[in-house]
Amino acid sequence: MAFFSRAEACKDKVQKENNPFKKCTSLQEKDCCDNQTILKEANDSFKKSTTVLEADQLVFLKTFIYSYINLFEGLDKNIVPFEAYRPPLLSKDIHTLYEIYLI
Numbered sequence: 001m002a003f004f005s006r007a008e009a010c011k012d013k014v015q016k017e018n019n020p021f022k023k024c025t026s027l028q029e030k031d032c033c034d035n036q037t038i039l040k041e042a043n044d045s046f047k048k049s050t051t052v053l054e055a056d057q058l059v060f061l062k063t064f065i066y067s068y069i070n071l072f073e074g075l076d077k078n079i080v081p082f083e084a085y086r087p088p089l090l091s092k093d094i095h096t097l098y099e100i101y102l103i
Contacts, residue, residue, distance in 0.1 A: 053061065095101070
């Protein structure tokens with residue numbers, strides 16, 4: 001038996017084609033061999049189908065793809081989140097206002 005290549009013929013076994021009383025059902029009898037070819041033809045009558053996406057499906061699909069791609073995008077290792085932060089300007093000196101001094 002072969003599916004993707006040509007099957008080997010029954011050359012070394014005795015072929016019994018004209019014998020109406022074949023007893024190939026038993027396991028001991030291995031001399032009955034038939035060359036059979038089963039051909040299945042494909043069905044080529046396919047219809048082309050078009051898929052029309054509605055607006056909400058299209059929005060969901062775009063957001064899903066965008067979030068999935070950004071899920072695996074790596075970040076820089078040394079991110080400083082407060083690098084561009086400027087502290088507020090002080091109008092009064094807190095140390096002298098509350099009289100706090102280091103001794």
